Amino acid sequence: MITSRREIGKAHIPLWAAGFVALACVAILALSGWREWESRQVDLKNAEVDMANLARSLTQHADDTFDLADTILTGMVDRMETGGTSPAAVEKIRTFLQSRKYNRQRIRGIFVYDETGRWLATTEDVNLTGLNNGDRDYFQRHRASTERGTLIGRPVKSRSGGQWIITLSRRFNHPDGSFAGVVLTSIDVAYFTEFYRRFDIGPNGSVSLLNADGIMLARSRDEDGSNVGRDMSKSSLFRTLKDRPSASVYYFKSPLDGLERLSFYQLSSRYPILVLATKAQEDVLEPWRQQSFTRLAVVAGLLLVIALTGFAFVRYLLQRQRMAAALVAKEADFRLLAEQCSDVVMRVGLDERILYVSPSCARVFGHDPAKLLGAPALAAINAEDRPRVEQAIAALKNGEAEEARLIYRVRHREKNEIWVETALRVTRAAETNKIDGVVAISRDMTEQQDLQNKLAALATSDGLTGLANRRHFDERLLEEWARAKRDGTPLSLLLIDVDHFKKFNDHYGHQAGDACLRALARILDAQIRRPADLAARYGGEEFVLLLPNTDSEGCMQVGERVREALLELGMLHALNPPSKLITVSLGGATNVPAQSMTEHAALIAAADRALYSAKNAGRDRLVMSGQVVAWPDAKSA
Known part of the structure; x- marks a missing residue:
């Protein structure tokens, strides 16, 4: 009886083993599928971060370009309103513009029109006789409105060069306040297009610059300029833009080429423009698909081995244990590398003494974080750079600014000096909302600074x-x-x-x-x-x-x-x-x-x-x- 029971138990072992193997196979397949899905999501998340960084950088670039044009406009309006539009004054303006050599890569040209649209002066080498821009939309808008701000117009084709340009214009007045004419600067659409093409965002990636009304100003994947001036206000992004944040990830199907795209848009805080940086989802996921296919093939082979024999199953379990141990070790190494690459976070009180510093301080500055508590925060800063930092912190503590960003030199415990970039922001007491200190986030910029110096020497x-x-x-x-x-x-x-x-x-x-x-x-x-x-x-x-x-x-x-x-x-x-x-x-x-x-x-x-x-x-x-x-x-x- 006992022997029979033992034999029955032994007979059930294959079933139990088969059930265990089947359960293990199902569990492994589920885990592999989950891991592949997570890997896919990580790739998409990394692409989102890349597009966010690119969109923010290109928005800053566009803001800087428009700032330059706006500064030129402001100076020219002041000259026109001070000197007037008499023939002698106009001749001085012409001479002034012809003698200036502006950066033709950013600012294509400067133009001055009188109250009828007639060309008075320009930096372009053209005959002004008979030229009139009174029919341009920006001219009519300035003539009809007393608004003195800068107007970013729709892209138009230049009458002096024939190329697509983006116009920025301002109105100037007669001494009695009446409309006297328009000063305009132009930026080549090709400048933005060529600049955006420098960035490697995949074979189907693109960068677009649009105004707040949805009009396409420039696009990297636009060799013939056919998309310039295109109205995108009916797209889902611009239909819902008022209900969206100023910057966000955005997935959509492009109305221009029909591709499913992963993108990040950034609205400028200074100008009515939007930068949209996109990658085709198929470009983002292609490496994942190839790697996933390889990984799944490996898993299928392992499952086949598991299904053949119980011994293979045991060996597979042992192998999985070893692989798991290796994976834990790799995760630990990765965690260590991540901590090594982290920025230094520091909290500074109103007395400019350190209240808190993150552990990464030991790596970046070579100092034990615990020993820095209570020490003067500015003690290690280079003497030449220290006045700038003190001025910035004083402005933050006085409430003149909420944040600041500086690059300066700091003494390292083991090295001579390093360059750091620090972002400063004020902190406020929860009870009184008064400024109670400053948070500083610093990163090592020594290699980047050395590279900039080498590039400057090469130039x-x-x-x-x-x-x-x-x-x-x-x-x-x-x-x-x-x-x-x-x-x-x-x-x-x-x-x-x-x-x-x-x-x-x-x-x-x-x-x-x-x-x-x-x-x-x-x-x-x-x-x-x-x-x-x-x-x-x-x-x-x-x-x-x-x-x-x-x-x-x-x-x-x-x-x-x-x-x-x-x-x-x-x-x-x-x-x-x-x-x-x-x-x-x-x-x-x-x-x-x-x-x-x-x-x-x-x-x-x-x-x-x-x-x-x-x-x-x-x-x-x-x-x-x-x-x-x-x-x-x-x-x-």
Whole structure:
């Protein structure tokens, strides 16, 4: 009887095992499905965060662009209302606009129209005769309304250039308050389109800039401009926008291409515009689909093994236990990394002493958080940066501002100094609602700051020779001209051109030509003996030496040293008789700018003429433009 019962029990073991295996398979399938769903949601959530960050950044970019245009409009309205629209005043405005070189990437042009819409002045190189913008919507709105604010109009095609533009305009008045005309700035739609294309948001991702009425201003996926000016006010987003927050995640099916999109929209707090950053859901989920297929295939294989034998089931359980242990270890590692990457949160009282600091302080600043409690919050800040931080905290404590953001240097316990970015915000007592302190959230920005410094250095140097580039030279020339005019000191300039360089390139090859230019650059760099001196590549085989506080005699000495050093180098040039060596021609000019002189181009022109004289006289020589004296009554051209 006992034996029979034991056999029955043994007979039931396969059923129990089969039931257990089936239950385990169902449980594993359910867990795998749940995990895949969670992974899908995580991918979507990460994409939402990416789109939110992108939309906020691009909204700030749009605000900055419109701020620049608004600032220009404000200044021009003040000029027009102060000077009036008389022929003499209009001529001054035209001269003023033509003499200004604005950033054509952001601000395309500036226009002034009289009360009838007739063009008075512009930065564009067009004939103003017969041009009239009285039919434009923005002009009619300014004429009909006394509102003095900036109007962001619908995109229109420019009458001066033919391209799509976004207009910002302001009304200006006669002294009696009546309508006198309109000042307008234009921004190329292509500027926003090209800027948005720089961001990698997938093959079907897009960024759109719209006004608050739903009119499309710019879109990254719009090569032919067909979507500019399109009315999107009937879309579900704009129909319900009044009931939505100013910024939020938004899922929708695009009326432009029919794709299901994940997006984040951000309304500007300063201008009636909205930025919509989107990714196609299929682009977001494609990596998940591929990984999910692989994971499910693995799970199916494991389930097949489990179904074959109980031994495989036990091994699988052991393997799952090992995998679970590995997963716990990985989760612990991930948690540690997450804590390492967290920002430092600090609470500061009105006495500017630390009330609380998060554990990540030990990683970012190298200090034990417990030892910092009660310490002065500003003690470790660099002395040069500390006044700015003190000013910001004082403004927060006095109620002049609710929040602030600063970048400054802080002493590290183990390193010399690090750069940190800190967001400051006031805290208020729950009972009285009075300010009782400041919360500071800080992150390490040292690598980003170093990268910015490297990029700034690259932007001012020539890639081949390592000398300053033309742009940096132009900026320094303006500075040194202003300093020389202010101090009454001489300013000298040397233009250097390699003789018969094209023949050298054709005969010896471009690599030899590059080596020649680098050798000359080293010679020029060796002549830079004062911090204010500057050697730059002016263009092609032309170089320039800027010598502040140097008279004509000193300029000649530097030029002769350059010429002789190159001859001593003895670089062969068979097509440059009679020496058959690499030589240079130099043109020098010296000037003492008078207070009434504003044009520095005369110095370059004088050196250029001297350079041509040196070439015409046989090359391999230095020619000075002559003694140049200050011109007290001279006016700029």
